[in-house]
Amino acid sequence: YDFVLVAGVECPLVVYMRRDTPPGLKVAADVMKTREFKALSLNVQNSNTINQALSLDLLGVKYQAVPAYRGLKEVETAILQNQGQLANTSLPGWTGSVEPTMGDIVLALWQIAAPGKDGSHPRSPALPGLPTFEEFYATVHGGKKPSGMLYEVLRTSSDPLVTMFRTALMPPKSPDEAVTIMRSAFVELWKNPDFIRDYSNIVKTKPILVSGQGVREGIAYSLL
Numbered sequence: 001y002d003f004v005l006v007a008g009v010e011c012p013l014v015v016y017m018r019r020d021t022p023p024g025l026k027v028a029a030d031v032m033k034t035r036e037f038k039a040l041s042l043n044v045q046n047s048n049t050i051n052q053a054l055s056l057d058l059l060g061v062k063y064q065a066v067p068a069y070r071g072l073k074e075v076e077t078a079i080l081q082n083q084g085q086l087a088n089t090s091l092p093g094w095t096g097s098v099e100p101t102m103g104d105i106v107l108a109l110w111q112i113a114a115p116g117k118d119g120s121h122p123r124s125p126a127l128p129g130l131p132t133f134e135e136f137y138a139t140v141h142g143g144k145k146p147s148g149m150l151y152e153v154l155r156t157s158s159d160p161l162v163t164m165f166r167t168a169l170m171p172p173k174s175p176d177e178a179v180t181i182m183r184s185a186f187v188e189l190w191k192n193p194d195f196i197r198d199y200s201n202i203v204k205t206k207p208i209l210v211s212g213q214g215v216r217e218g219i220a221y222s223l224l
Contacts, residue, residue, distance in 0.1 A: 004170040004179050007186040010208035011165030012113040012124040013051060013158070014094040015133075016106045021085040028109040028131070031086075032061060032140050039063045040075045040084035047161055048072070051112060052088045054154040055133055058146050073097075079106065090165060091126055095204035110136040114163045115155070126205040164210065183212045 019025045021037050039056060041049035049067040056063055066084055069075045075087045080102060086109075089098055098106065110133045113124040121134045131139070133154075137146045146154075168186060170179060189195055190209045199207050 002172040004172070004174045005212045006168040006170055006179065006182045007212055008164030008168070008210045009166040010114050010124070010163060010210055011091045012111045012127055012162050013088050013090060014098075014111050014127070014130070015052065015055065015086065015088040015109045016079075016094070016098060017086040017109055018079060018082065018105060019107050020082075020105075025107050028107060028136065029140050031109055032059070034085075035062050037063050037086055038066050038084035039086045040069060040078055041065070041067045041087065042069055042072070042075070043067055047157060048088060051154065051158050051161075052086075054150055054157070055110075055112070056086075058150050058154065059137065059140065076102070091124070091205065092203045095126070096202055100204070112154075112158050112162060115159050121155075124208065126208060179212070187211060 017025060017031060017037075021031075021034050023030075023033055025031065025034075039052060041052050043049065044067045046067070049065070053065060063086070069078065072087075072089055072093055075084075075089075076093075076098060078084050079087055094108065099108075108130050111124060111127050111130045112133050113121060113127070116122050121132050123130065123132055123135075134146060138144060168182070170182060186209070190207065196206060
């Protein structure tokens with residue numbers, strides 16, 4: 001909170017898996033039939049690894065964790081070469097890279113999306129057709145909702161990340177006038193059709209942008 005929040009970008013995470021993972025995936029729920037597949041991620045301390053491991057542990061699937069990659073591009077390459085079968089990535093990573101290049105090889109399983117202000121976990125507007133982790137869990141566990149310590153850790157670690165995956169900050173004690181100008185500038189940028197067009201051409205979806213005050217509210221809610 002020492003830095004002044006100007007703006008943020010909401011960004012869900014997407015977990016995906018090779019369709020040919022034995023015994024084969026026709027629908028996302030088939031992941032529950034797999035055994036000892038390799039789940040690829042970044043280093044052990046990275047949120048990419050932690051969120052993925054917590055999700056898989058909650059579901060109760062058997063897997064081998066491989067937290068050994070320097071970047072998500074390296075993870076994508078390894079998935080493409082079948083060195084591993086499951087990974088997760090950000091919204092731009094999915095819509096802008098994985099889906100266009102490997103959409104016929106991998107299947108999106110679920111998304112971890114930003115929490116709603118009412119405490120729910122709705123699907124991201126950017127991925128309306130992809131179930132949330134909560135929806136997926138209920139599908140494969142007889143309608144039950146995820147709960148317990150592991151789930152609380154998953155949401156506590158994920159919510160701030162997906163609520164404001166990227167942020168614009170100003171130095172501590174920045175003058176109020178300067179902060180107001182910068183926040184207004186970002187709001188105007190997000191209304192610019194040229195910016196929206198260029199962003200959408202790259203990420204394949206419109207940005208889900210949050211103003212400075214909205215970001216602060218998102219942080220506070222996420223940490224409740």
